[in-house]
Amino acid sequence: MRFEKKLKRRYDATLPIHHVENQRASSHDVPPRRRGLRAAIAISSILVAFAALTPAIYFAKIGSGGQLQSSIASGAQLQSSVAPPPLSEDYSGIYSFKSELCHNQTLSLEGSSLSLSKDFEASASNMGAIHAVITQTDYQLSFIGSYLSSCTFVESNDSYVFSFEGHSYRLYFEFGQSQTNNVIHLHIRGMWDESELIRAWFYRPL
Amino acid sequence: MKGKEAESFYKKAVQSGDDAAIRRAGDLLYDAYFRLVFSVAFNVLQQKEDAEDTASEAFTNFFLEPHRCLEINNIKYYLINSARFGAYKLLKKRQVLPDDVDVESITDLDPYFGYSDSYEQLPEFTELNQEERAIVAMHVFYDFSFREIAGELGETTHSISGKYRRAKQKLKAFYKKEGIRL
Numbered sequence: 001m002r003f004e005k006k007l008k009r010r011y012d013a014t015l016p017i018h019h020v021e022n023q024r025a026s027s028h029d030v031p032p033r034r035r036g037l038r039a040a041i042a043i044s045s046i047l048v049a050f051a052a053l054t055p056a057i058y059f060a061k062i063g064s065g066g067q068l069q070s071s072i073a074s075g076a077q078l079q080s081s082v083a084p085p086p087l088s089e090d091y092s093g094i095y096s097f098k099s100e101l102c103h104n105q106t107l108s109l110e111g112s113s114l115s116l117s118k119d120f121e122a123s124a125s126n127m128g129a130i131h132a133v134i135t136q137t138d139y140q141l142s143f144i145g146s147y148l149s150s151c152t153f154v155e156s157n158d159s160y161v162f163s164f165e166g167h168s169y170r171l172y173f174e175f176g177q178s179q180t181n182n183v184i185h186l187h188i189r190g191m192w193d194e195s196e197l198i199r200a201w202f203y204r205p206l
Numbered sequence: 207m208k209g210k211e212a213e214s215f216y217k218k219a220v221q222s223g224d225d226a227a228i229r230r231a232g233d234l235l236y237d238a239y240f241r242l243v244f245s246v247a248f249n250v251l252q253q254k255e256d257a258e259d260t261a262s263e264a265f266t267n268f269f270l271e272p273h274r275c276l277e278i279n280n281i282k283y284y285l286i287n288s289a290r291f292g293a294y295k296l297l298k299k300r301q302v303l304p305d306d307v308d309v310e311s312i313t314d315l316d317p318y319f320g321y322s323d324s325y326e327q328l329p330e331f332t333e334l335n336q337e338e339r340a341i342v343a344m345h346v347f348y349d350f351s352f353r354e355i356a357g358e359l360g361e362t363t364h365s366i367s368g369k370y371r372r373a374k375q376k377l378k379a380f381y382k383k384e385g386i387r388l
Contacts, residue, residue, distance in 0.1 A: 003374065004346050006388035011347050014327035015245055016254040 209349070212238040213281045220272045232269055239282055240265065242348055243289045249321070249343070250293035260296060264288035283358075286348065318359075321348070330380040338373035345370055 212234040219231035243264055248257035264285050268275070278284045321340035331339050337359075344350040344358070352370065356363045381388060 003378070003388070007342075007346050007377070010388060011245075011328065015241075015248060 209238040209282050217275055220275055228272055236265055239285055243285045245347060246286050247289040247293045256296060260292040261289050263292055330377050333376045333380045334373050341366060341370050342373050
């Protein structure tokens with residue numbers, strides 16, 4: 001059997017589609033499947049989730065002061081000796097790369113997944129341009145690649161700001177929990193002169 | 207019946223104006239492509255029921271205006287994109303993605319959206335970069351030709367086939383290293 005067929009078969013085994021196919025009666029009967037029931041469930045779950053969602057959103061901003069170090073040789077690093085606020089949830093798990101929006105090629109994120117351990121240590125696989133390491137005691141970001149061959153970091157009261165080629169960047173992570181979609185999502189945002197430069201979303205099932 | 211045949215059959219049925227023929231042809235089209243459209247939606251949403259609804263909606267919208275198919279060059283591509291946008295809308299609605307990004311611009315900003323997202327059950331995909339994942343998924347899982355992928359990603363067919371070949375070598379190396387037999 002050809003490689004492609006075998007790989008396709010391997011992928012198909014991960015899909016829950018065999019249940020789907022058996023339900024079809026006609027292409028023109030497709031839409032209402034369980035929709036009435038699901039609409040009722042959705043409305044009630046949205047009401048419940050709306051109340052639950054807001055306090056569940058947890059913002060973990062990188063850095064709140066502390067010592068900064070930079071290592072130009074391996075790109076650049078920044079560290080804080082100040083412990084981040086305690087986490088209200090266990091965010092450990094494998095996060096899948098969701099999407100990337102980059103309005104400027106100066107800095108970008110490439111990657112497929114990000115692994116976060118219970119002690120809040122993150123490592124990213126297949127990340128060409130940025131590698132993030134976060135621990136309970138240190139926030140550390142390592143920028144790998146040619147994008148940031150040299151830059152200097154400055155300290156800010158509420159987030160890490162670093163300057164590169166005369167522009168200020170601010171980088172922080174946000175964690176959110178969506179009960180309605182049963183996922184925890186990690187949103188990495190990069191700000192450049194008050195404009196958002198990077199957005200990257202990772203998520204994992206609850 | 208293969209997809210292209212089903213597309214042709216459906217277009218002829220629409221041109222004939224025979225409702226019964228359109229329904230029969232619609233069933234064939236659905237059989238040919240539902241799995242494909244569902245898997246694209248599932249790749250983004252990671253939930254069977256959401257993906258099922260999104261894929262169903264893509265077909266429903268398509269079937270609601272049969273004559274539009276005559277203006278569509280590639281129905282498979284149209285349905286897949288419809289599912290991609292539908293999945294993206296759902297993610298926005300569920301607050302997984304922020305509100306301030308237009309659905310229409312997502313594929314301009316991220317051409318791999320829906321193709322390279324999540325293959326958690328396939329550890330070999332961590333060996334590939336985002337572009338390679340998209341190309342392998344589009345070619346192997348979603349049955350795109352290299353020419354179609356090139357059109358979608360704005361590259362040449364030669365470039366896509368070269369990248370696919372390299373990605374395939376990486377996958378084979380992974381299987382060999384991990385002792386996995388396909």
